[in-house]
Amino acid sequence: MKKFNTSPISGMQELLPAMQYEFNRLKSGILQIYTAHGFQNIETPTIDRTEVLLAKAGGDTEKQIYKVIKTAETSSEADQALRFDHTVPLARYVVEHANDLVFPFKVSQIGRNFRGERAQKGRFREFYQCDVDVIGWQSLPVTYDAEVIVTLIKALRFLPLPEFIVRLSNRKLLSGLLEALNLEHQAAAIFEIVDHAEKVPHEITEKALMELGIGTENVVKITTFIQIKGDPLVVVSKLKDLSYDNATFVEGVAELEEVASTVQALMPEAKVQADMLIVRGLDYYTGTVFETIVPQHPEIGSICSGGRYENLAGYYTEQKLPGVGGSIGLTRLFYVLQSAGYISKNELKPVEICVIPVSHNEIKAAGEIAEKLRTEGKTVDIVLTERKLGDKFKYAARVARYVIVVGENEVETHSYKLRDLETGEETNEAW
């Protein structure tokens, strides 16, 4: 029947209506939770100047960016591209509108971002991210790191997920340790090895560290450190026991303690584990870092992550704007939840009630009944096809759980029967 390839481009999510309904429900629920926690929603344009988007980025990001070109381009137009995350446009937004914002600026962003990655199963080139960030003016207490984590946990709990655990750390700990060991010059390489440590056997990590030529003693100190994990306050006391008096390390311990105890205060039931393996790949982060895993499904990887950045918009302004943020990658998460069977496979019906006027003469009455039911919050479809009653019923059974047939008798008596198509039960109602 097709004359044309009508599939969407690979790497693009395209859902059937019942799944789209579920996706929209989760997306709205997340926004509602963010809003209930005092995060103000904003939306930045999908298209921005390439120089803005790439001010800080480079490497992979630059390779994955989608540039846009108007067919009838004029040379005066700046280079433009699709945003690849929410953080970069947020930096531009905050600097542009600083005078109109209240700081700390608690902000949420839910929208589509774009990365021209190689297409592969479960990877999306267009994807929804649901971000919260708090931006301070000159300073921002680390208690807000806890507020971001708590808000994200609340949002994740709304999703149809099995138990999940937030893994928490602070980049100042490893940085401080390396300063204490006089290994700052190797910091970049060591952070990268630690970031990959979880994906390889322990010996590989040890070998990689040894190859840096930093000496067995230092390798032992680092590998001992990165194996520390557990209840955050127990971890804090273990870290204190290490007795590194280096300022950065001490600050890292204090921040970890404050973030963990504030999360505990705000949400005693939160499952948070301190884990020194978490460093997050990006240099972007400067303090608190976190990831979120689902122990029953390690294959999913982190479903929500984020951290503290000391300067949101250093490329755009001389004003220091420290921030903390985190993000739920909803498109990918929805895909893995669907694959793992957590998204309800119920045939969601498009509407609750379908009203069938027997003939054109009953359209007016059908409209009145539908309006009455919509006022009560119901979703209602009216069958307007000119088919036999049996065919109208077939349609109704596919789109709705309840059906109302409106014929001459119903118009005369101003009453109707609401029929439950699942149980066969009927109730009489007036309008």
Add this chain to the structure above:
Amino acid sequence: MKKFNTSPISGMQELLPAMQYEFNRLKSGILQIYTAHGFQNIETPTIDRTEVLLAKAGGDTEKQIYKVIKTAETSSEADQALRFDHTVPLARYVVEHANDLVFPFKVSQIGRNFRGERAQKGRFREFYQCDVDVIGWQSLPVTYDAEVIVTLIKALRFLPLPEFIVRLSNRKLLSGLLEALNLEHQAAAIFEIVDHAEKVPHEITEKALMELGIGTENVVKITTFIQIKGDPLVVVSKLKDLSYDNATFVEGVAELEEVASTVQALMPEAKVQADMLIVRGLDYYTGTVFETIVPQHPEIGSICSGGRYENLAGYYTEQKLPGVGGSIGLTRLFYVLQSAGYISKNELKPVEICVIPVSHNEIKAAGEIAEKLRTEGKTVDIVLTERKLGDKFKYAARVARYVIVVGENEVETHSYKLRDLETGEETNEAW
């Protein structure tokens, strides 16, 4: 302070949080109304293959399309571009997923579309459109044209708009008239003149028609016809009085009558005017056409328009898929409503209630109070800055209407005062 141009690209909407809140509220309200009427929401990818997007289009559309290019492009990738409306991706979607859809397929789409138009005030290059469509399988009764119009009226009523009027016609009327006058060969030119008739003095229209060399008598017949307007059923009887027995014309009259009477039946209070000047520029439409004007603000132009198309997806499939649809251009409408003062200028507060813990010791209690209030549906912010109480209050006054201070006493008594910052009133509450 800025080191960089941080304004958004011209032609892109970027709102402050209070306005974004209002925009989101209107957008969600429209979706809710569409859903209550049985339209299923779907979302197609922002990026599609250029050959899909331009299968039917050409001319201006082609000039305005945004092409996208991955920086690291491989030659195997097809040409890609940003969608410029919802109808073209919908055609692809319906053909691709036909086996999984129920027909007539009542569908809504709310999302951003892109056109690289020349930037000018009130014109957007990225804009939200809120569409409803009904797609039939092989056939679709014109009663659905009425359902689309009624649903759009319901949505428009939710917006902060003054009185508006739907102007309704049917392209078969002018087509049929031209057939009756043996002027089919001039139809394209005449439709174009009629489409522009409203923007120019009557004499210009007459002159343009005369210049086609179709004779004075025919020009009089056409100009008489296009001046017919008024109550739809009165117009129908005027059209019948013209006594053109041409099949297309007769069909147009019958369809106009059925659409108008169904709108009347479904929504007796709807303000609909039949107006033969309405032909809509696009060849795309084949029957019913409509526009919506705000008499108090003629400068706004049409705020919602649409019509019937005999074949949605003729370029992609041999299956005939007749449809009817309409769209509210929300970004532009929001802009004009804002300019005309219809969008509330109240300083919308980010949250309802702000909870201030006096010190770190009260964060736990503040969290409990906030959670209790959120469970009651309130939006609540907790002040986590380490400032003096006066500074915390200043922040609270900027973000919330109500404030709760939590100190030692409140923790001890498990009670707090909810203070209304506008009236100064205080109420005692427990948690």
